[in-house]
Amino acid sequence: MTATVDPHAELNSLLDRVEEGMQENLVPIEIFSNDAIFDAEMRRIFARCWVFVAHESEIPSPGDYVLRRIGLDPVIVARDESGSVNVLSNYCRHRATMVCQVDQGNASHFRCPYHGWIYKNNGDWLGAPHRNRAYRKLDPKQWGLLRAPHVDSIHGLIFASLSPDAPTLRDFLGEATVWMLDALFGLHPDGMRVMAPPDRMRVRTDWKSAAENAGGDTYHADTTHISLDDIGLAAKLPQLNDHARHYDLGSGNTFIGHGFVDWLGSDFWYWGYPRELTSQFVTSGLDDAQRSMLDSHPPITGTLFPNFSYLRFPGSPDPETKPLAVYTSIRLWQPIAPGVQELWNWQLSWNCSPKEYSEACYDAGQNAFGSSGVFEQDDTVVWEGLPQAARSVFAQKNHMMANYQLATEGMSEQSKDANWQGPGISRITGFGECNQMSFYRRWLKEMRQPGQQ
Ligand code: FES
Numbered sequence: 056m057t058a059t060v061d062p063h064a065e066l067n068s069l070l071d072r073v074e075e076g077m078q079e080n081l082v083p084i085e086i087f088s089n090d091a092i093f094d095a096e097m098r099r100i101f102a103r104c105w106v107f108v109a110h111e112s113e114i115p116s117p118g119d120y121v122l123r124r125i126g127l128d129p130v131i132v133a134r135d136e137s138g139s140v141n142v143l144s145n146y147c148r149h150r151a152t153m154v155c156q157v158d159q160g161n162a163s164h165f166r167c168p169y170h171g172w173i174y175k176n177n178g179d180w181l182g183a184p185h186r187n188r189a190y191r192k193l194d195p196k197q198w199g200l201l202r203a204p205h206v207d208s209i210h211g212l213i214f215a216s217l218s219p220d221a222p223t224l225r226d227f228l229g230e231a232t233v234w235m236l237d238a239l240f241g242l243h244p245d246g247m248r249v250m251a252p253p254d255r256m257r258v259r260t261d262w263k264s265a266a267e268n269a270g271g272d273t274y275h276a277d278t279t280h281i282s283l284d285d286i287g288l289a290a291k292l293p294q295l296n297d298h299a300r301h302y303d304l305g306s307g308n309t310f311i312g313h314g315f316v317d318w319l320g321s322d323f324w325y326w327g328y329p330r331e332l333t334s335q336f337v338t339s340g341l342d343d344a345q346r347s348m349l350d351s352h353p354p355i356t357g358t359l360f361p362n363f364s365y366l367r368f369p370g371s372p373d374p375e376t377k378p379l380a381v382y383t384s385i386r387l388w389q390p391i392a393p394g395v396q397e398l399w400n401w402q403l404s405w406n407c408s409p410k411e412y413s414e415a416c417y418d419a420g421q422n423a424f425g426s427s428g429v430f431e432q433d434d435t436v437v438w439e440g441l442p443q444a445a446r447s448v449f450a451q452k453n454h455m456m457a458n459y460q461l462a463t464e465g466m467s468e469q470s471k472d473a474n475w476q477g478p479g480i481s482r483i484t485g486f487g488e489c490n491q492m493s494f495y496r497r498w499l500k501e502m503r504q505p506g507q508q
Pocket residue numbers: 147148149150151152167168169170171172
């Protein structure tokens with residue numbers, strides 16, 4: 056008789072430890088680089104959740120497409136002739152060669168480079184070489200590219216889910232998150248557009264470290280980034296935490312806001328956008344709580360579970376010679392392998408903004424969070440420790456845990472904002488880590504989904 060081996064034993068025991076550790080706001084380091092965890096993340100999170108794939112302005116016309124990934128799956132995000140957006144598996148149905156190998160372009164169809172099967176930009180099978188002599192009996196309906204069953208967008212942000220059973224995008228995000236996105240991206244009816252193709256850089260960090268940092272880590276700013284204050288690129292950085300708010304919208308979606316006016320002065324109302332631009336914003340559709348948040352503590356960063364983040368901040372490539380400009384970046388923390396991610400960074404601009412101002416925003420954003428940006432370089436280096444520790448026998452034997460105990464009652468200056476009228480919770484704190492724990496609770500919930508392989 057052979058003993059039955061539970062293929063999920065290692066995973067389940069690790070998830071048990073995560074659940075146990077989280078009671079004390081501790082997270083076992085192994086989850087930041089572990090084969091079983093990574094494999095389960097692909098199956099239970101990235102094959103199920105709604106994942107950001109593109110901005111509508113990247114593919115404005117019929118035939119436009121970009122190549123993206125959902126988890127490890129390469130996909131083509133293509134607008135077809137009817138104007139619909141299709142998210143297609145980039146694996147040829149013949150022998151799985153990558154059908155499209157050019158990052159972006161305009162095409163009515165895609166031709167596989169191996170044997171030449173051709174697909175329309177909506178994924179339909181169109182033909183094959185030597186059709187009269189080869190594949191005479193092939194049923195075209197059966198052999199189109201695999202398609203994401205759900206594609207939808209909100210404020211120009213296109214998301215897709217690979218699961219037929221997924222809820223609607225709005226239900227997945229939750230009302231509170233839609234409320235936040237309306238406040239951030241719905242300020243002008245003409246919306247925003249991407250300024251350029253995304254920067255991409257591969258870094259030896261786990262995707263979760265980046266996602267939770269963007270959703271809640273104000274504590275690191277005046278240590279990790281202090282050199283920017285030293286050289287005059289980020290004025291009054293040490294005072295930043297005196298003016299922070301942590302917004303926890305539930306479901307692991309969290310944002311950080313800052314009281315710019317109190318912190319940096321009245322020029323920084325609405326992040327510091329020039330009055331010519333803010334006077335064009337249409338906030339009449341927002342509710343009082345949204346307007347009050349934008350007035351006093353507009354969100355500067357945030358994360359939507361699993362791996363999408365937002366960033367809006369005033370900056371300049373050279374404060375001595377160039378005026379400040381408010382950049383908006385959206386980013387994707389793309390898992391590549393255990394402990395390795397690709398960081399994708401898009402710069403956005405308001406369509407109603409003058410060209411020169413948009414270009415200044417782009418320069419400021421690239422200087423801070425482009426692939427050689429001063430902030431980005433700081434962050435990606437400090438996140439490298441966790442995945443290394445995750446593989447350390449010494450650290451594992453000592454049950455090393457990542458510490459998020461700033462979420463623990465009484466550990467840090469932190470109180471609920473009694474004046475907050477928006478959804479979820481707003482906390483007055485520059486140090487709390489309830490947002491990060493909210494992210495990890497959602498992560499654990501998804502990893503524990505019953506019936507998942
Ligand atoms: S692998 Fe694509 S046509 Fe053969």
